[in-house]
Amino acid sequence: MKETGIYHYEKEEAEKQKDNGRNFPLCSDGAFRSLRCGEWRWAKRADCKDRTGGKGRGRDRNGTIGNDGDAGGYVGRGGGCIGGGCRVCGCQRTGWECEFGDWGKRSSHRDARETLSGENQALLWRHTAQVMAVYQLPDMELGVGVWGKDTLDAGEMAENCFAVADVDQDGREELLVRWTTTTTAGSLEVVYDYNPVSGELKNEFCAYPLLTYYDNGVIKAGWSHNQVPPAEFWPCTFYQFEPEENSYVEIGSLRAWDDIGEEWDFPTERDVDGDGTVYEMVKAGEEYSDYDSDYEGFQFNQADVDEWLGGFMEGAQEIPLVYYPMKHESFADFTPAYLRMLAAEAGKERTDTASDLGLFILNEEYFLDVAQTLLSEKYGVVMEQPDPAFEEWTVGSKDGKELFSFEALNAGHIGYKGERFEDVTIFGIYPGMRVDSAWEKLQAYGFYASSYAEVENCLITGEGFGNISIWFSAEDNVVTDITVGPYCAFAG
Numbered sequence: 001m002k003e004t005g006i007y008h009y010e011k012e013e014a015e016k017q018k019d020n021g022r023n024f025p026l027c028s029d030g031a032f033r034s035l036r037c038g039e040w041r042w043a044k045r046a047d048c049k050d051r052t053g054g055k056g057r058g059r060d061r062n063g064t065i066g067n068d069g070d071a072g073g074y075v076g077r078g079g080g081c082i083g084g085g086c087r088v089c090g091c092q093r094t095g096w097e098c099e100f101g102d103w104g105k106r107s108s109h110r111d112a113r114e115t116l117s118g119e120n121q122a123l124l125w126r127h128t129a130q131v132m133a134v135y136q137l138p139d140m141e142l143g144v145g146v147w148g149k150d151t152l153d154a155g156e157m158a159e160n161c162f163a164v165a166d167v168d169q170d171g172r173e174e175l176l177v178r179w180t181t182t183t184t185a186g187s188l189e190v191v192y193d194y195n196p197v198s199g200e201l202k203n204e205f206c207a208y209p210l211l212t213y214y215d216n217g218v219i220k221a222g223w224s225h226n227q228v229p230p231a232e233f234w235p236c237t238f239y240q241f242e243p244e245e246n247s248y249v250e251i252g253s254l255r256a257w258d259d260i261g262e263e264w265d266f267p268t269e270r271d272v273d274g275d276g277t278v279y280e281m282v283k284a285g286e287e288y289s290d291y292d293s294d295y296e297g298f299q300f301n302q303a304d305v306d307e308w309l310g311g312f313m314e315g316a317q318e319i320p321l322v323y324y325p326m327k328h329e330s331f332a333d334f335t336p337a338y339l340r341m342l343a344a345e346a347g348k349e350r351t352d353t354a355s356d357l358g359l360f361i362l363n364e365e366y367f368l369d370v371a372q373t374l375l376s377e378k379y380g381v382v383m384e385q386p387d388p389a390f391e392e393w394t395v396g397s398k399d400g401k402e403l404f405s406f407e408a409l410n411a412g413h414i415g416y417k418g419e420r421f422e423d424v425t426i427f428g429i430y431p432g433m434r435v436d437s438a439w440e441k442l443q444a445y446g447f448y449a450s451s452y453a454e455v456e457n458c459l460i461t462g463e464g465f466g467n468i469s470i471w472f473s474a475e476d477n478v479v480t481d482i483t484v485g486p487y488c489a490f491a492g
Helices: 011-019 118-134 302-313 334-346 357-363 367-379 435-444
Strands: 040-042 057-059 065-068 161-165 174-179 188-195 200-207 211-213 218-222 236-242 247-258 277-283 382-384 393-398 401-407 413-417 458-460 468-475 478-486
Touching (some): 200 236, 200 247, 236 302, 247 302, 334 357, 357 468, 357 478, 367 393, 367 401, 435 478
Antiparallel strands (some): 218 236, 236 247, 247 277, 413 478, 458 468
């Protein structure tokens, strides 16, 4: 069974694909595996406990492996051969019960967000949100506005869109970004492959946004303009994905010439089938014919075109895609989901995560209140507002020493200064830690140096919505003061 953006192979389909030469490696107990983030799709043996979902173990949203459970032959989220539970978020509930899940057994999924793997959440977090924030892709800047405007309002931005689907058929989803709120020359659609090892995107293909994707790895790219001679058929170029190069190579182009009367001297003698149309087929590397050559390349008829297309398109089916508008609602869940995934991985070796104030930003809507409550009830920290005229400012003290601060402005900030207090941390760091160790800790949670920073130790998880910023001061290579809060592209 095939669905937009993700594939599910049951027994007959898996056997068929295997017979067709598709690479479906087997686990020790004979389960077919798709080439998608290490996820196991169909269990050949229902008792494959370590590789399949027959009696596999699922993961909860924090990545913790749960108890054995019957998953009905389907598996949990990627990252290893662990079966069971919801395919999408990895919890132990079935896709019918989990609000995030869909097991792939329905005829259509509710939302593309429910079928994205963890790596593609990462992809969308870093790059689709980045487009909205700064109008910039990883390898190019985007034209903004037809009349040279340097900003787009929300409605204009939503005219651009994105999709996530395995269009090159290599077994993992690509990111497709379609940008049209600019001149015709600046309009584009780009296909990015995500490298889960490097965490970077690779530009596989970019062209005018009139693209059709096929399940044999071919793209039909319509031209931005219908060049002369005149024809109803829109000219296009075909490209084939080459796995070894991880990019598309040109096959050739096709354009037509219709008999529209005396205005154009149509070459009737070349119209062998008499349908009033002749075609030019230009293979990669060949030159197009032009006016000076009397358009001599237009010498092919429909049968010739069918034969040529059949050589690389026979049996190919168009891949149905769902494009989502570039607005916050389309990917609001991606950043928090990705950051929580990183936090779960970074916290595997930690025993003090319950007192990590930074994690409250990821998991709690009212993180300032939650942090203050924890410090007050567990550690006896006294909360007070030193300035009655500034109710948004709260400080936390212990034994008369001010250690924490809370600012309920600009989405909220938490401050931590002076010295380490008990086992309290912010994303694993604390005053008194060496600077290099602090950077190492923060990088594990997805932080990197901000290019817009006005201070030395300023890190962010990204520039799109839902990200986090943290900055700290240091003396003698030792952290002294820390401030953390939701990132704002305008306020920092």
